[in-house]
Amino acid sequence: TKPSTFLVPGDKTSAGTLAIISLSRDNFLPLTLEKSTGAVDGYLEGATLNTRFGSYPHSTLLDVPWGSQVRASNVDTGSRGKKRRRDATDEDTPIASQDDDDDSTAANAPVKKAVTAPSGFIYVLRPTPELWTTSLPHRTQVVYTPDYSYILHRIRARPGTRIIEAGAGSGSFTHASVRAIYNGYPRDADDVKGKVFSFEFNESRYEKMQVEIGHHGLDDLVKLTHRDVYNDGFNVNGESPNATAVFLDLPAPWEALHHLSRRKLQKGGEEAEEDSSWVSPLDPKQSVHICTFSPCIEQVTRTVTELRTLGWVDVDMVEISNQKINISREKVGVNYPTEKGYNSSPADVLEAVTKLKSLADRNKETQRVQVLQTGAEGPDSEMDLDSTPNRENQPSNSNGAVDDMEKPWVQGRLVHRPESELKTHTSYLVFAILPCEWDEDAEAAAMAKWPCGN
Ligand code: SAM
Numbered sequence: 543t544k545p546s547t548f549l550v551p552g553d554k555t556s557a558g559t560l561a562i563i564s565l566s567r568d569n570f571l572p573l574t575l576e577k578s579t580g581a582v583d584g585y586l587e588g589a590t591l592n593t594r595f596g597s598y599p600h601s602t603l604l605d606v607p608w609g610s611q612v613r614a615s616n617v618d619t620g621s622r623g624k625k626r627r628r629d630a631t632d633e634d635t636p637i638a639s640q641d642d643d644d645d646s647t648a649a650n651a652p653v654k655k656a657v658t659a660p661s662g663f664i665y666v667l668r669p670t671p672e673l674w675t676t677s678l679p680h681r682t683q684v685v686y687t688p689d690y691s692y693i694l695h696r697i698r699a700r701p702g703t704r705i706i707e708a709g710a711g712s713g714s715f716t717h718a719s720v721r722a723i724y725n726g727y728p729r730d731a732d733d734v735k736g737k738v739f740s741f742e743f744n745e746s747r748y749e750k751m752q753v754e755i756g757h758h759g760l761d762d763l764v765k766l767t768h769r770d771v772y773n774d775g776f777n778v779n780g781e782s783p784n785a786t787a788v789f790l791d792l793p794a795p796w797e798a799l800h801h802l803s804r805r806k807l808q809k810g811g812e813e814a815e816e817d818s819s820w821v822s823p824l825d826p827k828q829s830v831h832i833c834t835f836s837p838c839i840e841q842v843t844r845t846v847t848e849l850r851t852l853g854w855v856d857v858d859m860v861e862i863s864n865q866k867i868n869i870s871r872e873k874v875g876v877n878y879p880t881e882k883g884y885n886s887s888p889a890d891v892l893e894a895v896t897k898l899k900s901l902a903d904r905n906k907e908t909q910r911v912q913v914l915q916t917g918a919e920g921p922d923s924e925m926d927l928d929s930t931p932n933r934e935n936q937p938s939n940s941n942g943a944v945d946d947m948e949k950p951w952v953q954g955r956l957v958h959r960p961e962s963e964l965k966t967h968t969s970y971l972v973f974a975i976l977p978c979e980w981d982e983d984a985e986a987a988a989m990a991k992w993p994c995g996n
Contacts, residue, residue: 546759548717549724551668554607560758561603562673564665565593570677572669574757576600590615595662608668669758671718681747684714685791685835688864689968694722696860696973697787697831701725702735706785706802706823708771709792710742713751719789720763739776739783739823741769775801776823784825788832795834795841795972796848802832803852804979811851827984830976835969842970854974861970866961871954 547559555561555575563571576589577600589600596614603612667673672687685693693715699705699722710716716738723736742748748768755764767778772794776783788802800807804822806814814820824830832854834845842859849857978984 544759546763548669548671548674548758548760549721551608554605555603555610555666557600557604560669561608562667562669562677563591563603564667565595568676570667570673572674572677573603575603577604591664593662593664595664598664603666606666608666610666611663612666613663671714671721674717675714678712678714679750680712681750682709682711684712685718686714686864686968687718688862689835689971690715690718692860692862693789693833693835693971694719696971697789697833699723699787703787704735704737704739704783704785704825705787705789706739706741706776706783707789707791708741708769708776708798709744709747710740710751710766711747711791713754715789715791716740716751716755716764717758717760720760724763736763737783738764739778739785740764740766741771741776742766743768743770771801772797777821780819780821782821782823785823786825786828786830788830789835790832791835791969793841794844795836796844799845799848799852802830802976804976807852810848811853824976825978827978829978832974832976834972836972837967837969839970842972845972849972849974852976854976857972857974859970859972861967867958868961869956869958872957 557575557577559575561573561575563573565571571591571593573591591598591600591603598612599615602615606612671690675684675687675690678684697705699719701723702725703723705719705723707715707719719738723738725736740751742751745768748766752766755761755766765778765783771792775798776785790798792798797809800809800811802824804824804826806817806820808814832849836842836845846857846859
């Protein structure tokens with residue numbers, strides 16, 4: 543099987559694969575690249591991405607190295623009377639204008655001449671779970687990167703791990719977990735180890751996600767099942783996923799936990815009726831790590847109670863409070879005297895020094911020139927990270943200008959500012975471990991490895 547571009551992107555873009563188009567710093571658009579013929583007789587033919595930053599026939603996005611900057615096309619994206627043109631009018635809703643089948647206006651569509659000037663550029667980025675999370679079509683609330691990176695670490699997701707996930711929702715967590723468990727290609731039938739067993743109760747979400755998983759080439763790594771896991775548990779076609787990691791993003795995780803046991807149990811931990819066909823969805827030979835993801839503390843307490851009742855240990859809860867910190871050099875502020883008083887705006891350093899020198903020359907006796915290192919304090923709290931010494935104390939060169947003037951990259955104090963927008967609460971993460979059952983065989987196997995066993 544051809545590996546997914548999420549996992550093995552190759553060096554360049556190709557037809558039929560997903561690319562993430564960066565329209566601006568925080569504006570990403572997933573786009574499946576199609577073969578297109580590009581410009582014919584001054585018109586763009588075939589699949590074209592129309593944005594307010596210009597039009598991009600897919601032919602200009604194909605076979606280019608991932609990360610390439612692509613300039614807008616300078617030919618008209620209008621049809622030749624066959625296909626109606628769609629323009630994105632809003633930056634946030636660019637239209638990936640694939641062949642538009644709506645030719646209700648085709649008969650009236652004027653034949654357009656090539657007139658459009660290039661108006662911008664975009665970047666073609668390789669798909670990653672992080673970019674997919676920021677650009678995916680939302681069908682539900684999703685798990686974001688700060689949470690899922692910590693969760694995958696805590697549930698010990700690594701190449702070869704078999705993960706149970708419910709509900710699948712919009713597939714944000716699914717894409718992150720599939721990269722974590724991917725253990726390389728080729729994947730022989732005997733070598734299908736790492737896998738995500740994902741469950742979704744809502745039929746339309748299940749169907750949409752099934753299509754996405756196929757488009758993204760992840761079919762053999764994700765087994766998606768349409769299922770109410772509260773009632774029907776986590777086995778697939780009567781077979782155990784043999785999971786060692788579980789992630790539950792459900793409204794009532796405590797309703798599903800009794801299925802994640804080593805013996806058949808009812809909710810609350812009571813033994814269920816004898817059932818010889820029953821198999822545990824968990825790997826019998828390894829401990830299992832679970833995370834449940836719930837926005838409310840009431841959900842947490844119910845989940846924790848059920849986990850303890852069912853024999854899970856090391857139960858704890860974490861809340862991720864993600865904050866971005868921007869670090870930059872602040873332009874040097876220079877206080878220099880003018881006719882109207884002191885100008886303290888952080889102007890260009892060289893310009894300011896030149897003015898300083900000429901003023902100082904004119905008023906040698908009376909003017910006192912101060913060159914201060916401090917810049918204007920912004921409203922945010924700041925910290926001087928490298929304590930650059932006061933410029934007055936720095937050595938001067940033969941022209942009287944300080945040496946750092948020639949090194950713009952070290953000019954200014956290094957400051958950090960937390961992003962003003964603090965991410966609000968997403969969810970509480972409850973973690974726990976279900977130890978593997980210990981019997982005489984396990985003890986014998988462990989002793990056989992003694993003292994170097996693992
Ligand atoms: N983790 C997902 C993501 O990152 O995109 C989002 C999950 S969304 C918040 C919760 C999902 O659980 C919904 O799609 C819902 O339909 C599904 N769900 C709710 N109850 C369920 C059940 N009993 N069995 C399976 N899925 C269920």
